[in-house]
Amino acid sequence: MLQQTQQASIALRRLSYEQRAALLLEIAKLLRRYSNDILEANAKDLASFPTSDPLYDRLLLDAGRIERLASAVEQVSTLEDPVGKVLIDKILPNGLRLKKITVPMGVIGIIYESRPNVTIDVAVLCLLSGNAAVLKGGKEAFYSNTALVSILHKALAKSGLPTELVQLLPTDRRYTTELLQAEKYVDLIIPRGSQSLINYVRENAKIPCIETGAGVCHTYVAKNANLEMAAKIIINAKGSRPSVCNALDCLIVHEDVVESLAPLLKSGLEQYGISVYADEVSFPYFKRLQVPVTPALEENFGKEWLDYKLSVKTVKDLNEALAHIQKYSSKHSEAILTVDEEEAQRFLQEVDAAAVYHNASTRFTDGGEFGLGAEIGISTQKLHARGPFALEKLVTEKWIVLGEGQIR
């Protein structure tokens, strides 16, 4: 199966950008035409979950969502071609012409959970960048994913391309394991989902991966912070959408300002119903506010809450804040709030994370917010892609050497 996909990927390498973009427009058209089929399949998936289950909303497709999915595909079709960019073009002293250009990766495996729109989002990004896609979705979205992939197959067939360019693997976990070991047929794996999925991929993959994932995010309020601004940023970073990876997990506060800062947080903590896990120094100041507060345990630090919960750590100085971040950070997004430019510079330079912030909410770490167009994920590793990444990272490089008989 994977071998067929690899073979099929050669056909894609021959297509011009215009042909790849036209394929995407065909996909958008068929998504609209067959939207009833999608809704029927989606209903079968939804039948297993009560509407109160948070999964229900993540799985749900309706006419509006399908229309947005189709127009997102049209949007992607207008993005700049990442393939064929000339990175180097020079004549060597021996007369060889040496070029380095961007080329498709080949076959990309994507492992993801629940939301069925991911099936379309990632498949079209792969196809536009000249890559075949092997998709492994979650079993809870089996019917929806099957319907969506059948639309992708119809569009491929209509465009005269092999349908093997997009494969949906069965939901059984052993297919994930096989995919992760198929280094002869698959060039890149992108896991999208929970930390446990990403750990599983890291343990089992023989194929290079771009890990996307957990964000244990800190914000440090320095002695010289504007505390009014700090309070707004903290409440936004924690409360606006706690289920995502760029949400605040641990507030670090300079000991001299914790007493003044705490009351400024009260209304925001109450508005969102945020529970505080406070260290020994900060505990009395939150207790006094009459908001839910618990003494912090060691396990409350380095924790990605994904919930209306916030740990608080008090420090003596920037060094202690940096050490805390180095120990507990997942290297996703880290912020400092201060009016002291020199202190901010040191933080921005020394903190090792995909995104570092001065006087802003970590919630901005996002491909859309950064203006990248369709985001594939947020890489928390350092190889190839770091932080939010998009289409341009789905390519690799190729050296082309043109000679007239040169030998070494």
Add this chain to the structure above:
Amino acid sequence: MLQQTQQASIALRRLSYEQRAALLLEIAKLLRRYSNDILEANAKDLASFPTSDPLYDRLLLDAGRIERLASAVEQVSTLEDPVGKVLIDKILPNGLRLKKITVPMGVIGIIYESRPNVTIDVAVLCLLSGNAAVLKGGKEAFYSNTALVSILHKALAKSGLPTELVQLLPTDRRYTTELLQAEKYVDLIIPRGSQSLINYVRENAKIPCIETGAGVCHTYVAKNANLEMAAKIIINAKGSRPSVCNALDCLIVHEDVVESLAPLLKSGLEQYGISVYADEVSFPYFKRLQVPVTPALEENFGKEWLDYKLSVKTVKDLNEALAHIQKYSSKHSEAILTVDEEEAQRFLQEVDAAAVYHNASTRFTDGGEFGLGAEIGISTQKLHARGPFALEKLVTEKWIVLGEGQIR
């Protein structure tokens, strides 16, 4: 130990390019000053091997080699700084200033075999790019590597830097395994060595790797090749240095030209003492030359010979050549020899390899030949680095977001 190295790497992040370059000059100076210590240690390693063993020459250091090592370090100190390059700098609609810059990886683990000069080569590339280095050399070079690392430590101490920035791991293999699993402390692993080492790394690493390695290289002589030129290229690609990864392993010949090509290869095959493993069609033409020839077995294809041996495969057309390459290539270096531009274009586009050649010897796949300066290795994977890579790939990216209280 790795934790200390990670901690020490922060000190390196604070240094200017001038300070990093000065550290390298100090290393070069001390290599010369302590060359006797190095030679004494090297003699202890050499004592275990007869001079006839190929390992003896790979291990050997002498006054000339140490001088070349020191001047190579001076050369590296003049390379362009890969750190702090501004990749993106823009103001977002909400007023946030968004920058993307290059930053050091952090801690790089390098696993290598035999040649002790690698210890210095890779350590200085890491240090110049702001990275700490964890080195795991082979046990056959234990004394030499220990002496060289003690010189690195002297140079670090003289520059006021922590000596933990360069660690030499004990030669016991369990340290390799631990290194490969230390994802909290090590950011990148580069294995340099045999295919079995690289396979071991691939199976066991939880940390992102840049694989460097095996080259199963093909050269296809098309129907419309200039056969005189082809013969020179083939003999050069096979004979000039068969122990390296860019050497030719399998000659693919169009069936219409095999009879005319074989006699043109005779003198070159004899000059280097090359044995041929010929498929059924080509066998009689090589037999007739009275050079050593054996009927090719399946296992002779997809084989990296690293020796004066050459397999030969006859094909009907370009398609069959492309299919053979796709099946057996390690995606390192592949060449087509033809005067037909259209055929060459198709080959260059469809063959999936780090370097593809038209009318030249694959032996040019090399950082020095490509003008990259000091080569770290030749990547045979597609993520982050492909083909020969150097200093500029030892960095990652960091997003810096400067705000004035922005929330989302």
